Amino acid sequence: MSTATVFGLCAAAVVGLGLYGLIASPQPLRKVLAFNLLGGGAFLFFGVVARRGAAAGFGGDPIPQALVITGIVVAFSATALAIALLLRLFEVAGSATLSTDASGSADTDPTGA
Amino acid sequence: MTVALAFEIGLAALLLAIAAWTITARDAFTAVVVFVIYGLLLAIAWVDLSAVDIALTEATIGSGLTGVLLLGAAARLRTIAAPAVERPSKSLRVGAALLSAIVAVALAGVVLFLPDPAPTLAPAAAANAVATGLDNPITNVLMAFRAMDTMLEKVVLLLALIGVWSLVPDRLWDERVSVERNGPRRPTDRDDMLVFLARLLPPVGIVVGLYILLAGANNPGGAFQAGTILAAMWLLVLMAGLADPPPLSRRWLRLVLVAGPAVFLIVGLGGLWLGSAFLAYPVAFAKPLILVIECAMTLTIAATLGLLAGAPERGAER
Numbered sequence: 001m002s003t004a005t006v007f008g009l010c011a012a013a014v015v016g017l018g019l020y021g022l023i024a025s026p027q028p029l030r031k032v033l034a035f036n037l038l039g040g041g042a043f044l045f046f047g048v049v050a051r052r053g054a055a056a057g058f059g060g061d062p063i064p065q066a067l068v069i070t071g072i073v074v075a076f077s078a079t080a081l082a083i084a085l086l087l088r089l090f091e092v093a094g095s096a097t098l099s100t101d102a103s104g105s106a107d108t109d110p111t112g113a
Numbered sequence: 114m115t116v117a118l119a120f121e122i123g124l125a126a127l128l129l130a131i132a133a134w135t136i137t138a139r140d141a142f143t144a145v146v147v148f149v150i151y152g153l154l155l156a157i158a159w160v161d162l163s164a165v166d167i168a169l170t171e172a173t174i175g176s177g178l179t180g181v182l183l184l185g186a187a188a189r190l191r192t193i194a195a196p197a198v199e200r201p202s203k204s205l206r207v208g209a210a211l212l213s214a215i216v217a218v219a220l221a222g223v224v225l226f227l228p229d230p231a232p233t234l235a236p237a238a239a240a241n242a243v244a245t246g247l248d249n250p251i252t253n254v255l256m257a258f259r260a261m262d263t264m265l266e267k268v269v270l271l272l273a274l275i276g277v278w279s280l281v282p283d284r285l286w287d288e289r290v291s292v293e294r295n296g297p298r299r300p301t302d303r304d305d306m307l308v309f310l311a312r313l314l315p316p317v318g319i320v321v322g323l324y325i326l327l328a329g330a331n332n333p334g335g336a337f338q339a340g341t342i343l344a345a346m347w348l349l350v351l352m353a354g355l356a357d358p359p360p361l362s363r364r365w366l367r368l369v370l371v372a373g374p375a376v377f378l379i380v381g382l383g384g385l386w387l388g389s390a391f392l393a394y395p396v397a398f399a400k401p402l403i404l405v406i407e408c409a410m411t412l413t414i415a416a417t418l419g420l421l422a423g424a425p426e427r428g429a430e431r
Contacts, residue, residue, distance in 0.1 A: 003121055007158055008224030010125035014132050016217025021136035023209035024201050029141050029183070029190055033148055036179060037132055040155055043171075047162045048224065053233030056240075059163025061233045062250035066259060069170050069251065069337055070266045076174050076182075077273035080421035083186045084277040090190060091282070 008048040014041030027097070028089075032082050039075045043068045121161060128154050142191060145183040152176020165333035166251045169325070173341035178422045181348060185423070246400040248331035255335065256403045260392045264381065267374040267410065270417045274370065277421060278361060311353030318346035326411050330400070336407040340414025347419045358423065366416065373413030377406050 018038025025031050046064045053061030131151045138144040152175045159168035238250045238258065245257045255263045322342035329335030350356050359366050380402055384393035394402050
């Protein structure tokens, strides 16, 4: 078993865990967190592919590695936007839930329905 | 089994356990703290995969700045999160677990059956490194071979910031309102340690950030990592209350925000005009041009990341 295989299997399992959290977590903040976890696994997968392509004196193929750096920055942008939307939802609706019936029954304000 | 492999298996197991904890933790705040640990462990895994540039990026952006952002959100949502503990239905959880297991097993299968002489572009990257005069292959890819990606990614950052800004309540756009309402922020006694660190660390952090920017030409480092370190120093000063976040309407702020993509675009169009293609650097000036773009990008990245991680609202409401 090589370094690449160990982290490759780890990446596969992390993607699975992240996907589960993304679907099953009820709170939006936890969904964003799970999305980042999933992203980390996907980046690790790229890292494994890069490591296997080590050649020409480099420790890994620099192209997938550069793509991961770009990916991490884009994932951060998406997270920041998601958090801003979430906080705005909390401010306007007074709750941060995605469940339609929960907000409908808890909210007595007619304008909030 | 060698010691190195045993270490890797241990690290992978730890990563998995921490990832599972992030998903299963009861409290959102705990989950975020565990997620930050996950990011730092992931950075160690990146070093092990010989990707020190990614390790730096993961530790600073993936773990550090994302952690600041999520911790801030978790703290604000904490007040309401406690009563509204919704449980997803059992069928949803079973379905999600099944789907996730299938995806994970399929990915694991892909890992185990990757083509054996692994396809690689490393020799091509090494052969063309002469054209830029930089030794760090990742900087070469980011700034020259796939410069278009990097430029568009700057635009994505800017779009995200525009999105975040458009969600800011109207009253916070007017600087005078927030200053009259809250007054300039004054550090309280409670924050003694934070204020001390906010005075001590930024000079060191700025030097380290600039070093990482300049070292990025030949060693691990570069504009992303440098910009993030500078953003972190700025956030530290803002959090300690030693300075106020700039009002969103300031012209200098907007100029800094577009500097990176604008310089990139100008150089790119220059390549179209003087050279052969968009973003084609003249060979004689490739290295200085890349450095100029990286300097402008570092400024933009630092400002954008700082503003994204510490939305103006949070600074004004404390």
